[in-house]
Amino acid sequence: MEMSKQLSEQQVELIKSSVPVLAEHGLTITKRFYADLFEAHPELLNLFNHANQKQDKQQQALANTLYAAAANIENLEELLPVVKQIAHKHRSLQVKPEHYPIVGEHLLEAIKKVLGSSATNELLDAWANAYDIIADVFISVEAELYKDTSESSWEGFRRFIVQRKEQETKEVVSLYLVPEDGKSLPTFEPGQYVTVKGYSQSDHYTHLRQYSLSDKPNQSYYRLSIKREETKDVQGTVSWYMHGLAEGAVVELTAPAGEFTPENGEGDLVLMSAGIGITPLTSIAKSALATQPNRAVTFVHFTANRNSYALRSEMEELASAYQSLRYEVYDRDSDSSEMTVDHLINENEQQFYICGPISFVQQMEKKLQELGVSQKQVHFEVFTPLIPV
Structure with missing residues (x-):
């Protein structure tokens, strides 16, 4: 990450020292933050997912983001992949640069309220500078996304x-x-x-x-x-x-956004979905086969039962039309055996794309990791706030 501002050595140490505090009080801080933010700026409720707020998903995501930022304060580049994913979400939701100072003000105030006397002026100043650095990175990344949108698509709704x-x-x-x-x-x-x-x-x-x-x-x-x-x-x-x-x-x-997008290439695509997670992978499979009909594509879908399997006929037609497509369906109601992934691994260059509930994504990631698949080969999309850990 390119940073126009820098933290002093003392501020870096203060941020690092707050890691255990964030582990213990992070969720309390973010709950306080959102409550105060919406009380002062109720118009921002037009930008936020109310369900994620009610279920504490957004609060937990922000708490974990603060923890990750503190833990990686000397190497924020480690967070860049997550920053880019969140930036796409922000652009899609029309988050603008003027929103960041408002968020920063209420976030620091929440830290002060929750930590009390432990929130020294020095610690708050360190976090204020750290927030400014991270906010500048988001604003810069999102500016490029807005620029791309204005040139090739549309702005706003x-x-x-x-x-x-x-x-x-x-x-x-x-x-x-x-x-x-x-x-x-x-x-x-x-x-x-x-x-x-x-x-x-x-x-x-x-x-x-x-x-x-x-x-x-x-x-x-x-x-x-x-x-x-x-x-x-x-x-x-x-x-x-x-x-x-x-x-x-x-x-x-709003205009299309997101980084859950495979590149054209010769490597094998392995697409793994559960439930409504099939939607982006259907787009990926149909596009890959239309542009590269000989590219090896494996599509594995996990469904509760055949009647709840959306886009089923399309996938079956696709499997009939392309010999390069390997297509498997696991039906929870009729398949008693646990879904395995061992047979999906081969010696070719493979890229894995996973979409579905968080539990499914985590299960598949773990299975692939145990089989020696590197992290850079695995990509995922979940329909919930990103929670870096």
């Missing part, structure tokens, strides 16, 4: 019309979206997502959610395949809103 609506399963619907203004539709990288703006009758805030684009690029539409949550509470607000849209309705989207 753009209005789309639901051209077609298809019920994939009882819980999953696919929406085919086209620009309301009739202008060209920019392409995207397979594996990327968009942010949609949803609304609720229970409050006056907008609710933003990110959904993966589930079809290959260079179509006349964007497709979102969305799983409806079980209940229409804060967790299910946007999914129920999207399921309720009729053909001809208008929905607002």
